[in-house]
Amino acid sequence: MSMTDEELVARWRADWPAALAHWSKYTRLHDPLLCVSSPDAAREGLQGSFAMIRLADKSVVIDLPQVRRFALEDYGVEVLAHEIGHHVLAPATPTDHLRLIARIRKELPTLEAHAPMVANLFTDLLINDRLQRQEGLRIGDIYRALAAVSGASSSRLWRFYMGIYESLWSLDRGSIGGETEDARLLGDAWLGARIVRVYARDWLVGASRFTALVLPYLVEDQNALGPADALFDTRDAALGGDAVGLSDMEEGEGGPSLHPSQDPRITGQDTEGADTNKPIEPSKGSGAGQRRETWEYGEILRAGGIDLTDEQIAALYYREQAIPHLVPFPTLRQPGATEPQMEGLEPWEFGDSFDEIDWLSTLAQSPHPIPGLTTVRRTYGEVAGEEVRTQPVDLDLYVDSSGSMPDPRRRISFLTLAGAIIALSALRTGAKVQVTLWSGKQQMMSTDGFSNQEDAILAILTGYFGGATAFPIHKLRDTYANRKEDARAVRIVQISDDGISTMFDADERGNSGWDVSAMALKAARGGGMMALNMVRDDLAWMTRAREQGWEIERVLTFEDLLDFARRFAKRHYQQASDRVAA
Amino acid sequence: MILLWRITTHCNFSCGFCAYDRRLPIARHAADPDEVERVIGLVADAARMRGEPLLVSWLGGEPMLWRPLFGLSARLARHAAVALSMTSNGTRMDNLEVRRHLLDHFAEVTFSLDGPASVHDGLRGAPGAYDRVRSAIVALASERAREGARLKLRANIVLMQATLPSFADLCRTLADWGIDDITFNQLGGRDRPDFFPAQALRPDDSRRLSDTIPALKDELGARGVRLCASPDYLARIDASTRGHPLAVHDCGPGEQFLFVDELGRIGPCSFTLDDHGVAIDQLRTVADVDSLAARFRQSRQRHRAAVCDDCPSTQFFGKFAA
Ligand code: SF4
Numbered sequence: 050m051s052m053t054d055e056e057l058v059a060r061w062r063a064d065w066p067a068a069l070a071h072w073s074k075y076t077r078l079h080d081p082l083l084c085v086s087s088p089d090a091a092r093e094g095l096q097g098s099f100a101m102i103r104l105a106d107k108s109v110v111i112d113l114p115q116v117r118r119f120a121l122e123d124y125g126v127e128v129l130a131h132e133i134g135h136h137v138l139a140p141a142t143p144t145d146h147l148r149l150i151a152r153i154r155k156e157l158p159t160l161e162a163h164a165p166m167v168a169n170l171f172t173d174l175l176i177n178d179r180l181q182r183q184e185g186l187r188i189g190d191i192y193r194a195l196a197a198v199s200g201a202s203s204s205r206l207w208r209f210y211m212g213i214y215e216s217l218w219s220l221d222r223g224s225i226g227g228e229t230e231d232a233r234l235l236g237d238a239w240l241g242a243r244i245v246r247v248y249a250r251d252w253l254v255g256a257s258r259f260t261a262l263v264l265p266y267l268v269e270d271q272n273a274l275g276p277a278d279a280l281f282d283t284r285d286a287a288l289g290g291d292a293v294g295l296s297d298m299e300e301g302e303g304g305p306s307l308h309p310s311q312d313p314r315i316t317g318q319d320t321e322g323a324d325t326n327k328p329i330e331p332s333k334g335s336g337a338g339q340r341r342e343t344w345e346y347g348e349i350l351r352a353g354g355i356d357l358t359d360e361q362i363a364a365l366y367y368r369e370q371a372i373p374h375l376v377p378f379p380t381l382r383q384p385g386a387t388e389p390q391m392e393g394l395e396p397w398e399f400g401d402s403f404d405e406i407d408w409l410s411t412l413a414q415s416p417h418p419i420p421g422l423t424t425v426r427r428t429y430g431e432v433a434g435e436e437v438r439t440q441p442v443d444l445d446l447y448v449d450s451s452g453s454m455p456d457p458r459r460r461i462s463f464l465t466l467a468g469a470i471i472a473l474s475a476l477r478t479g480a481k482v483q484v485t486l487w488s489g490k491q492q493m494m495s496t497d498g499f500s501n502q503e504d505a506i507l508a509i510l511t512g513y514f515g516g517a518t519a520f521p522i523h524k525l526r527d528t529y530a531n532r533k534e535d536a537r538a539v540r541i542v543q544i545s546d547d548g549i550s551t552m553f554d555a556d557e558r559g560n561s562g563w564d565v566s567a568m569a570l571k572a573a574r575g576g577g578m579m580a581l582n583m584v585r586d587d588l589a590w591m592t593r594a595r596e597q598g599w600e601i602e603r604v605l606t607f608e609d610l611l612d613f614a615r616r617f618a619k620r621h622y623q624q625a626s627d628r629v630a631a
Numbered sequence: 632m633i634l635l636w637r638i639t640t641h642c643n644f645s646c647g648f649c650a651y652d653r654r655l656p657i658a659r660h661a662a663d664p665d666e667v668e669r670v671i672g673l674v675a676d677a678a679r680m681r682g683e684p685l686l687v688s689w690l691g692g693e694p695m696l697w698r699p700l701f702g703l704s705a706r707l708a709r710h711a712a713v714a715l716s717m718t719s720n721g722t723r724m725d726n727l728e729v730r731r732h733l734l735d736h737f738a739e740v741t742f743s744l745d746g747p748a749s750v751h752d753g754l755r756g757a758p759g760a761y762d763r764v765r766s767a768i769v770a771l772a773s774e775r776a777r778e779g780a781r782l783k784l785r786a787n788i789v790l791m792q793a794t795l796p797s798f799a800d801l802c803r804t805l806a807d808w809g810i811d812d813i814t815f816n817q818l819g820g821r822d823r824p825d826f827f828p829a830q831a832l833r834p835d836d837s838r839r840l841s842d843t844i845p846a847l848k849d850e851l852g853a854r855g856v857r858l859c860a861s862p863d864y865l866a867r868i869d870a871s872t873r874g875h876p877l878a879v880h881d882c883g884p885g886e887q888f889l890f891v892d893e894l895g896r897i898g899p900c901s902f903t904l905d906d907h908g909v910a911i912d913q914l915r916t917v918a919d920v921d922s923l924a925a926r927f928r929q930s931r932q933r934h935r936a937a938v939c940d941d942c943p944s945t946q947f948f949g950k951f952a953a
Contacts, residue, residue, distance in 0.1 A: 073676030075669050077915035107915055141918030250681075294929060372933050427656065 054085040064125030071130045071184045072137045081109040100282045102135045104143045105290035127186045134176030143290025147353040156260035169283045171259045174245045192225040206266035206273035212238030240309040258309040285354030296369045298339045344459045363458045363511035371469035394425040441480035442538045442575045449545035451488040451518040467614035468510045474618035484509045489517030518548035522556040526565045529572035540575035546582040570598045580613045636891045638662040639692040645756025650822035651692045660893040664699035670911045677917040679712040688716040695722045714738035724767035739783035746797045772809025791818035791830035806856045814859045837869040861952035876941035884927035899927045900944045906936035
């Protein structure tokens with residue numbers, strides 16, 4: 050007789066500790082969400098497969114009606130241990146999930162959309178091989194049960210994939226749906242099994258090799274992954290998670306890929322005496338440290354299940370790229386630092402540390418101390434320490450976003466990156482930042498005045514107009530016209546090309562841009578600086594601007610902008626903090 | 632992998648150079664035993680999956696004052712990947728039950744001992760401390776021989792003006808008692824800046840130490856005692872005496888060593904917990920443990936702690952290498 054929903058839930062709940070123990074009984078995950086109806090499961094984000102994981106909140110969701118459909122009620126430990134394996138072994142963290150997808154995408158030109166599923170198939174192999182061989186769980190039976198319900202698959206990819214398991218576990222050919230005759234499929238299955246064993250620890254490399262095997266089958270038949278749908282438990286695994294370190298490619302990611310049949314570690318046909326345990330050295334130009342383009346970064350995040358807007362993705366990207374270049378946060382004594390000061394005595398009680406007894410005061414109370422009754426201890430309060438005042442210089446940053454500049458959401462924009470480095474460095478010193486992005490007339494956006502909100506600042510910096518070129522003189526004018534004399538000093542920074550000369554045109558009221566610029570520099574009191582992508586350095590307006598007090602640095606490539614940003618941040622913000630520290 | 636855990640900052644000694652001197656009016660903390668057991672279990676399972684051993688080393692304060700120590704150590708010692716170690720001032724080791732426990736469950740015990748009785752007891756503010764350490768070492772050495780136990784006995788000496796003259800003789804004495812390994816570290820100025828200036832080693836001291844070491848190493852080696860004094864480590868000491876900072880660009884944070892403090896922060900060493908420390912309640916799976924090294928590396932890249940410009944980690948400079 051089949052179990053009721055309550056019985057099934059109770060049984061799988063009871064299976065959970067045993068499933069955990071197959072990895073580590075000390076593992077702390079949320080108890081599994083056992084959904085007794087598919088709509089319940091869908092509300093948790095589970096659709097199409099009978100299980101899913103969310104790496105960010107360390108949870109496992111199971112669709113029990115689907116479990117019944119495949120007659121897997123008795124396989125609670127196996128299914129749960131498998132899901133736990135995704136948390137513990139691979140991909141384990143949102144970042145590794147995304148790194149894996151990035152690797153696999155590289156191996157699937159024009160078929161990148163399949164990368165998440167291929168990632169799932171590969172991590173399943175790693176987990177299942179361990180659970181079946183080392184832990185003695187009945188994973189093979191699960192595939193038999195799936196095949197019994199879905200029928201034998203005509204997908205060559207699926208027969209190759211199941212052939213890997215048959216090879217790994219020395220099962221009869223075809224016993225769980227693997228290929229029985231086709232020599233190419235059988236050969237690929239053998240290579241796949243070798244990849245799982247050889248690259249069990251170095252599984253990002255293993256995933257690339259595995260994908261090279263998968264690619265031809267996917268080219269032949271783009272629906273070849275259909276049978277895997279029911280098993281797609283890492284579809285949105287990174288949802289709600291953090292993506293860290295993805296904006297750069299990593300070692301081995303960018304180089305030419307190696308087919309497993311060419312990999313001596315897999316074939317065992319290494320040159321004599323060579324150490325087959327050594328990873329293959331990444332070839333030159335293997336990608337380490339190369340910046341990923343922003344559009345690709347966004348696609349990887351989305352493929353991993355991260356659900357963010359273009360703006361949020363761009364902000365994440367530029368923040369990550371900027372951080373290594375920031376000026377270290379100064380270690381200053383902050384105003385109001387406190388020091389302990391004795392305030393009085395209070396009873397010492399059992400359970401308190403013996404060391405805390407103030408014996409002098411205890412004996413003063415009674416020459417015959419009675420623990421817990423006459424014993425006392427000191428209490429301490431906090432008094433303000435010596436004050437050190439900090440006076441950061443605020444930053445007013447104008448970034449050109451006209452048509453001559455790249456869209457930072459599609460391609461890496463060194464303007465945006467330079468702006469992010471300068472702005473985030475300033476924030477770290479306690480400065481406030483106003484950012485204005487500008488292009489043609491009416492094309493301007495700005496933070497709501499001077500702000501210390503990193504997200505708001507990055508949101509403006511990563512925007513894009515791509516229009517005409519007309520500096521928003523009114524913004525400069527209004528920022529400084531009414532600035533109070535005792536307000537903090539501001540450093541004005543312009544990042545642009547020769548389009549910045551429009552700053553000296555007349556404003557909409559007919560005021561001279563030169564006058565506005567002079568007024569702004571005077572009121573700002575922190576100086577003005579321009580980083581300009583220009584070939585010439587001797588134009589008349591540049592000479593006049595220098596006379597007015599603008600420091601002008603030419604940057605011939607946008608990469609130079611990066612150096613400018615680093616130098617600038619170091620010179621102005623590091624010095625500010627050193628002065629305060631001295 | 633070595634996991635150092637400062638389980639308590641309580642101490643019963645009054646060492647003028649130590650941050651946990653019992654006389655200091657500081658808040659004292661002790662680790663939560665349930666969390667200690669859980670996290671070590673997790674780290675040990677991660678080590679087991681990688682096929683590596685894990686040495687857990689209890690530090691204090693005085694670890695012997697932490698009540699859960701024995702019950703917890705006995706349970707942890709059952710884990711296939713775990714070996715246990717402790718650094719102690721010798722407290723409670725006159726008790727046969729305590730020694731029994733150490734012989735049964737520990738792989739090594741390090742005793743802090745700095746000089747002959749008059750020097751050691753004076754520095755540690757604990758009359759009779761030297762005699763207690765001696766009896767503990769001698770008793771453990773003979774009980775170990777009787778039972779064929781594997782416990783390694785180590786002594787650690789803090790080198791300063793007061794202890795340097797007796798260093799070589801102390802090493803010989805320790806060899807007489809049955810010690811296997813001798814390590815040392817120089818007095819640092821971080822914990823008690825008031826104590827430091829008069830007692831700090833000077834460049835001449837470092838030179839004399841380096842001159843003494845080779846012959847002393849041979850002499851002790853002939854008696855089966857290992858004096859841990861690698862050239863790198865001596866160079867580190869020498870640089871400190873000269874005020875030359877030794878910046879470490881890449882210490883492989885979290886790859887070989889992890890340090891946890893009494894408040895439950897885990898980091899690559901005890902010096903950078905404020906900069907890179909992670910709360911242990913964030914460690915929920917073996918994968919979280921495995922990702923610590925990458926996390927520390929990233930955190931160090933984002934913001935390198937000032938202390939790394941003159942890395943004080945004795946492990947990093949090979950304190951335990953011969
Ligand atoms: S202090 Fe030394 S061991 Fe600690 S993080 Fe810095 S370099 Fe590494």
